[in-house]
Amino acid sequence: xxxxxxxxxxxxxxxxxxxxxxxxxxxxxxxxxxxxxxxxxxxxxxxxxxxxxxxxxxxxxxxxxxxxxxxxxxxxxxxxxxxxxxxxxxxxxxxxxxxxxxxxxxxxxxxxxxxxxxxxxxxxxxxxxxxxxxxxxxxxxxxxxxxxxxxxxxxxxxxxxxxxxxxxxxxxxxxxxxxxxxxxxxxxxxxxxxxxxxxxxxxxxxxxxxxxxxxxxxxxxxxxxxxxxxxxxxxxxxxxxxxxxxxxxxxxxxxxxxxxxxxxxxxxxxxxxxxxxxxxxxxxxxxxxxxxxxxxxxxxxxxxxxxxxxxxxxxxxxxxxxxxxxxxxxxxxxxxxxxxxxxxxxxxxxxxxxxxxxxxxxxxxxxxxxxxxxxxxxxxxxxxxxxxxxxxxxxxxxxxxxxxxxxxxxxxxxxxxxxxxxxxxxxxx
Amino acid sequence: xxxxxxxxxxxxxxxxxxxxxxxxxxxxxxxxxxxxxxxxxxxxxxxxxxxxxxxxxxxxxxxxxxxxxxxxxxxxxxxxxxxxxxxxxxxxxxxxxxxxxxxxxxxxxxxxxxxxxxxxxxxxxxxxxxxxxxxxxxxxxxxxxxxxxxxxxxxxxxxxxxxxxxxxxxxxxxxxxxxxxxxxxxxxxxxxxxxxxxxxxxxxxxxxxxxxxxxxxxxxxxxxxxxxxxxxxxxxxxxxxxxxxxxxxxxxxxxxxxxxxxxxxxxxxxxxxxxxxxxxxxxxxxxxxxxxxxxxxxxxxxxxxxxxxxxxxxxxxxxxxxxxxxxxxxxxx
Ligand code: SF4
Ligand code: SF4
Ligand code: SF4
Ligand code: SF4
Ligand code: SF4
Numbered sequence: 001x002x003x004x005x006x007x008x009x010x011x012x013x014x015x016x017x018x019x020x021x022x023x024x025x026x027x028x029x030x031x032x033x034x035x036x037x038x039x040x041x042x043x044x045x046x047x048x049x050x051x052x053x054x055x056x057x058x059x060x061x062x063x064x065x066x067x068x069x070x071x072x073x074x075x076x077x078x079x080x081x082x083x084x085x086x087x088x089x090x091x092x093x094x095x096x097x098x099x100x101x102x103x104x105x106x107x108x109x110x111x112x113x114x115x116x117x118x119x120x121x122x123x124x125x126x127x128x129x130x131x132x133x134x135x136x137x138x139x140x141x142x143x144x145x146x147x148x149x150x151x152x153x154x155x156x157x158x159x160x161x162x163x164x165x166x167x168x169x170x171x172x173x174x175x176x177x178x179x180x181x182x183x184x185x186x187x188x189x190x191x192x193x194x195x196x197x198x199x200x201x202x203x204x205x206x207x208x209x210x211x212x213x214x215x216x217x218x219x220x221x222x223x224x225x226x227x228x229x230x231x232x233x234x235x236x237x238x239x240x241x242x243x244x245x246x247x248x249x250x251x252x253x254x255x256x257x258x259x260x261x262x263x264x265x266x267x268x269x270x271x272x273x274x275x276x277x278x279x280x281x282x283x284x285x286x287x288x289x290x291x292x293x294x295x296x297x298x299x300x301x302x303x304x305x306x307x308x309x310x311x312x313x314x315x316x317x318x319x320x321x322x323x324x325x326x327x328x329x330x331x332x333x334x335x336x337x338x339x340x341x342x343x344x345x346x347x348x349x350x351x352x353x354x355x356x357x358x359x360x361x362x363x364x365x366x367x368x369x370x371x372x373x374x375x376x377x378x379x380x381x382x383x384x385x386x387x388x389x390x391x392x393x394x395x396x397x398x399x400x401x402x403x404x405x406x407x408x409x410x411x412x413x414x415x416x417x418x419x420x421x422x423x424x425x426x427x428x429x
Numbered sequence: 430x431x432x433x434x435x436x437x438x439x440x441x442x443x444x445x446x447x448x449x450x451x452x453x454x455x456x457x458x459x460x461x462x463x464x465x466x467x468x469x470x471x472x473x474x475x476x477x478x479x480x481x482x483x484x485x486x487x488x489x490x491x492x493x494x495x496x497x498x499x500x501x502x503x504x505x506x507x508x509x510x511x512x513x514x515x516x517x518x519x520x521x522x523x524x525x526x527x528x529x530x531x532x533x534x535x536x537x538x539x540x541x542x543x544x545x546x547x548x549x550x551x552x553x554x555x556x557x558x559x560x561x562x563x564x565x566x567x568x569x570x571x572x573x574x575x576x577x578x579x580x581x582x583x584x585x586x587x588x589x590x591x592x593x594x595x596x597x598x599x600x601x602x603x604x605x606x607x608x609x610x611x612x613x614x615x616x617x618x619x620x621x622x623x624x625x626x627x628x629x630x631x632x633x634x635x636x637x638x639x640x641x642x643x644x645x646x647x648x649x650x651x652x653x654x655x656x657x658x659x660x661x662x663x664x665x666x667x668x669x670x671x672x673x674x675x676x677x678x679x680x681x682x683x684x685x686x687x688x689x690x691x692x693x694x695x696x697x698x699x700x701x702x703x704x705x706x707x708x709x710x711x712x713x714x715x716x717x718x719x720x721x722x723x724x725x726x727x728x729x730x731x732x733x734x735x736x737x738x739x740x741x742x743x744x745x746x747x748x749x750x751x752x753x754x755x756x757x758x759x760x761x762x
Contacts, residue, residue: 167697169559169693172682173558201751204746204747204751205751207743207746207748208748208749208750210748211748214739248751252750315679315681315720316683316720316742316746317683317746318684318686318718318719319686319746320686321548321554323551323553325553326553333681333682333685334681334682334683337680337681337682338679338680338681338682349679349680352675352676352699355676359676
């Protein structure tokens with residue numbers, strides 16, 4: 001950490017911001033180093049992502065000085081629209097324990113760590129790529145409230161109405177209108193018009209980025225899985241803030257390399273490592289606490305059902321007539337209809353999705369993490385557990401937070417679960 | 430080899446292929462008479478015989494005539510003719526199911542062309558609300574009842590001869606189809622009897638509504654078409670079926686969003702495997718727009734002839750590697 005030495009030399013007293021940055025850099029580096037060194041050789045193409053995270057979170061390099069930065073509090077704000085208007089979407093979900101602690105001053109102790117960390121990050125005003133405006137979809141209660149707390153810090157925050165039932169036609173109409181309003185608001189702020197051309201090309205661009213994700217997911221269905229789940233989380237998390245063209249290029253390189261690794265039979269984990277589908281509260285860099293414990297315990301995450309990864313990339317936009325309004329409606333549908341977020345009244349789609357992922361990726365078990373304080377995921381725990389039992393799928397439920405403590409206890413539980421899967425597999429054979 | 434062919438089919442540009450099939454069918458069914466083609470009068474489409482050059486005719490006209498025969502005759506030998514008629518209709522229908530509507534019916538095709546025209550002008554389509562949809566889509570059963578009950582009432586003598594082929598009198602296809610053959614004579618009201626006057630006047634109104642409706646709403650008339658209702662009764666018997674694998678469906682609604690007939694079940698029903706609904710025109714746009722491998726498929730005798738695939742979806746939606754705009758590519762951090 002060069003910054004520490006510099007300070008010592010100059011005998012300068014560290015400012016709160018500098019201290020925050022130093023702590024965050026430590027958190028980030030710890031995870032990055034584990035990913036780089038703690039496992040069998042990661043794909044070379046991952047270097048790009050390791051460097052990216054190091055640059056942004058340790059060296060505080062800004063990526064987007066030349067563009068308007070549009071902060072989003074959740075995945076339900078269509079990035080296609082932001083790109084079409086020549087802005088950069090920055091997803092503000094945060095995974096730093098340092099920021100979680102700052103956020104604790106603004107939210108109840110029992111609140112979700114992700115929300116606390118996001119609020120803490122914005123409260124510190126210490127941002128590398130500071131958003132010029134923020135759109136906050138009213139998804140879970142805590143995110144909804146966080147929006148107005150953040151507004152109190154002087155940010156321009158706009159609520160984007162999000163329905164809590166998705167089966168009904170009313171909700172569909174409601175969200176379509178909501179997205180139209182969002183696009184009008186953003187277009188006014190950006191002083192740019194949405195046109196058939198710019199919207200269509202950004203739908204195509206994001207669609208292409210998605211197709212890369214889909215290709216990688218295909219490899220993970222193989223017997224030989226060429227990439228760790230943790231590396232995958234890094235790739236998808238990078239989509240939150242990276243320059244889209246660079247991301248696409250790096251993901252393409254990764255796809256090529258993974259193809260080769262499959263041919264060369266390079267397995268990212270061991271031959272008998274149980275295959276896990278990961279679901280629940282989203283792992284956001286650097287809070288890869290549970291995923292790291294899982295893959296440290298000789299299991300491999302082959303798929304996930306979280307909003308920081310699979311949910312963000314899986315669903316696609318289909319348009320019949322390429323008019324601006326038609327595209328907007330289709331976008332709204334994509335972000336609502338297929339979404340498996342636990343905030344919705346019914347949980348069936350999420351359960352179906354998890355089962356489908358277990359089947360298609362030939363997984364041995366499911367690990368379900370809920371952040372302490374994340375009511376919606378905690379509430380769904382039961383129904384998911386019951387459904388898995390019905391299907392004969394092994395599942396482990398874990399509650400966690402961002403604190404570096406409880407590591408020992410958590411890993412004991414995960415290890416025991418992984419061991420039980422191994423025994424099951426052995427008996428099957 | 431087979432898998433290559435399969436991929437080729439699943440990746441096809443359905444819209445273009447469908448356009449050409451529709452165009453060829455249209456020419457055949459509107460002008461086929463010039464080439465001495467005649468496929469009989471039991472076709473499961475609105476190929477209206479009022480257009481003298483049609484290469485085949487709509488089943489509803491013989492059906493109405495036969496059913497209006499006096500009861501004794503109908504219960505006697507003529508009943509056989511009715512059954513034979515239905516069997517011939519079924520024979521045609523079995524091969525294509527409702528794809529007759531999506532690919533062959535000239536009256537359906539004409540609606541698609543009005544849609545094309547609207548698109549060219551740059552006007553967006555309108556839709557019904559779910560509530561309106563549910564009510565409106567029942568009308569076709571009322572019309573089917575007119576097709577069947579009115580002739581029967583004539584047969585028992587409860588209605589007079591001026592009610593003969595009552596549905597044809599109000600059918601907009603009667604007025605519009607001959608127009609393509611250069612015959613404008615149907616654009617008139619029949620003043621011979623009061624009933625005919627009323628019925629043909631309704632027909633004129635329907636024809637007018639048809640133009641306006643089909644311009645703003647995709648496949649406007651098909652929602653009300655009694656032929657479609659008749660199809661539905663037999664659709665289970667067809668060799669070709671639209672099927673769904675709910676476990677692969679994410680309920681993303683892409684299929685629903687592109688469906689001209691606003692069929693909500695196509696996306697939301699994850700239980701039924703037989704997903705063909707009564708309004709469906711089997712255009713297969715939903716299969717083409719579904720991004721999940723094999724979630725929707727079109728089967729011929731249980732074999733998958735056309736399946737939804739990720740790759741096909743990407744091709745059709747024009748999802749491609751963005752062409753590098755130089756100024757967008759900054760150096761890597
Ligand atoms: S983890 Fe739970 S509480 Fe936190 S933002 Fe997500 S849904 Fe809301
Ligand atoms: S539903 Fe439409 S396409 Fe089918 S027969 Fe009727 S008019 Fe023709
Ligand atoms: S008028 Fe209509 S119902 Fe009658 S034969 Fe012509 S298309 Fe068929
Ligand atoms: S497009 Fe496919 S995945 Fe989406 S709702 Fe329809 S059938 Fe399901
Ligand atoms: S359900 Fe599919 S095949 Fe039927 S009308 Fe709709 S898009 Fe066409």
